[in-house]
Amino acid sequence: MNKGYFGQWGGAFIPEVLHQTFADLEKAYKAIREDPAFWQEYVDLMGNYSCRPTPLTFAENLSNHLGGARIYIKREDLNHTGAHKANNVMGQGLLVRRMGKKRVIAETGAGQHGVATATMAARFGFDCTIYMGEVDVARQRPNVFWMEKLGATVVPVKDGSRTLKDAINEAFRDWVTNMDNTHYVFGTACGPTPFPEMVSWFQSIVGIEANKQIQEQHGNVPDRVYACVGGGSNAMGIFKGFLEYEAVELVGVEAGGKGLETGEHAARMVGDTASPGVAQGYKTMFLQDDDGQMLETHSIAAGLDYVGVSPILADLGDKGRVRFEAATDEEVLDALTLTMRTEGIIPALESSHAFVQAIKEAPSMSRNQAIIINMSGRGDKDIFTIAHAFDDPSWKEFIIERAEEYKQKSFLT
Numbered sequence: 178m179n180k181g182y183f184g185q186w187g188g189a190f191i192p193e194v195l196h197q198t199f200a201d202l203e204k205a206y207k208a209i210r211e212d213p214a215f216w217q218e219y220v221d222l223m224g225n226y227s228c229r230p231t232p233l234t235f236a237e238n239l240s241n242h243l244g245g246a247r248i249y250i251k252r253e254d255l256n257h258t259g260a261h262k263a264n265n266v267m268g269q270g271l272l273v274r275r276m277g278k279k280r281v282i283a284e285t286g287a288g289q290h291g292v293a294t295a296t297m298a299a300r301f302g303f304d305c306t307i308y309m310g311e312v313d314v315a316r317q318r319p320n321v322f323w324m325e326k327l328g329a330t331v332v333p334v335k336d337g338s339r340t341l342k343d344a345i346n347e348a349f350r351d352w353v354t355n356m357d358n359t360h361y362v363f364g365t366a367c368g369p370t371p372f373p374e375m376v377s378w379f380q381s382i383v384g385i386e387a388n389k390q391i392q393e394q395h396g397n398v399p400d401r402v403y404a405c406v407g408g409g410s411n412a413m414g415i416f417k418g419f420l421e422y423e424a425v426e427l428v429g430v431e432a433g434g435k436g437l438e439t440g441e442h443a444a445r446m447v448g449d450t451a452s453p454g455v456a457q458g459y460k461t462m463f464l465q466d467d468d469g470q471m472l473e474t475h476s477i478a479a480g481l482d483y484v485g486v487s488p489i490l491a492d493l494g495d496k497g498r499v500r501f502e503a504a505t506d507e508e509v510l511d512a513l514t515l516t517m518r519t520e521g522i523i524p525a526l527e528s529s530h531a532f533v534q535a536i537k538e539a540p541s542m543s544r545n546q547a548i549i550i551n552m553s554g555r556g557d558k559d560i561f562t563i564a565h566a567f568d569d570p571s572w573k574e575f576i577i578e579r580a581e582e583y584k585q586k587s588f589l590t
């Protein structure tokens with residue numbers, strides 16, 4: 178097998194000038210992999226700063242309501258900053274400190290990875306620049322607000338479609354210029370090697386904990402594990418805890434958006450819209466047209482709205498080790514409602530995709546079977562989208578009143 182490839186996927190398609198930087202990163206990553214003290218330092222940091230180990234919650238009401246398998250929820254929502262992203266960024270923070278670099282950059286679409294990176298940079302005392310498409314800056318003001326307040330510089334990228342892929346190009350340009358003191362914090366299990374493997378390794382803390390917890394609570398490994406798939410980092414994280422158990426079925430759930438037939442979705446491993454391609458430094462299944470131009474994607478969950486997918490997951494899909502499904506926006510809102518009402522738990526819109534598939538399948542399983550849903554994050558951040566989707570009249574009134582208030586104030590000043 179070629180270095181950095183998973184089956185036919187992965188690799189490192191990078192500009193010549195970055196070869197040394199990648200070689201250094203590869204070396205630093207190898208060193209921490211072989212150093213048990215590093216992993217312990219990481220576990221301690223996450224325990225003291227981010228609420229790890231996160232609980233595995235038995236969803237008794239939801240299980241009873243559906244009348245099938247016992248449903249357990251891995252609570253990544255209880256991480257600092259509200260999602261599994263903290264695992265990856267804090268891990269890379271420790272690595273950056275070891276490499277002696279003082280500055281981090283990242284690109285972000287929905288802004289969640291930007292907030293997580295800015296948080297990490299504040300904690301470690303790194304200089305931080307976040308690249309974000311101008312369109313996304315306008316759409317994601319609350320996240321931009323927090324990045325700036327945390328001390329990061331947010332650069333709106335005005336090239337191309339002014340979204341995520343343009344931000345990625347700009348981040349690479351920065352890295353080429355500043356590679357001596359700068360590390361590029363990749364946000365998911367994609368990109369050139371060693372990022373897919375390294376990000377999955379940091380996220381494997383989720384699967385390691387979940388394996389131990391389910392054996393304690395259920396007395397066995399689960400029958401199925403569900404995770405939503407954007408770039409694939411939370412899925413890889415929990416799957417890694419169960420990959421070696423052939424009896425454990427692994428299910429990745431992609432964004433079905435308005436339905437696969439509408440073209441408005443982000444399903445790469447389900448349906449036949451995606452095709453093999455090389456972009457953003459690696460080879461995977463991309464949503465692209467015949468000329469290799471990336472297609473517009475859609476999902477109610479901003480974090481799943483991505484054109485590529487982890488090369489590791491693409492390979493596990495080829496091998497039949499991971500089954501892929503897609504959940505539509507509408508199904509996501511139903512699953513979210515049911516979970517809130519039965520358990521008092523608010524999953525992020527991204528995570529709700531995993532709930533959709535679990536809720537579909539649990540009733541036909543038996544009472545002594547168990548499943549785990551990886552709840553990658555909490556839904557509070559989605560209040561604007563969810564309230565809008567439910568067409569909540571009091572929420573509308575609230576927004577209009579606040580806007581009026583601002584208008585009057587700015588008129589006076």
Ligand SMILES: *Cc1c(COP(=O)(O)O)cnc(C)c1O
Nearest residue numbers: 407408409410411480527553554
């Ligand atoms: C970013 C995000 C995702 C998608 O990213 P993956 O790399 O696929 O895990 C999923 N859930 C939440 C809550 C997110 O913030």
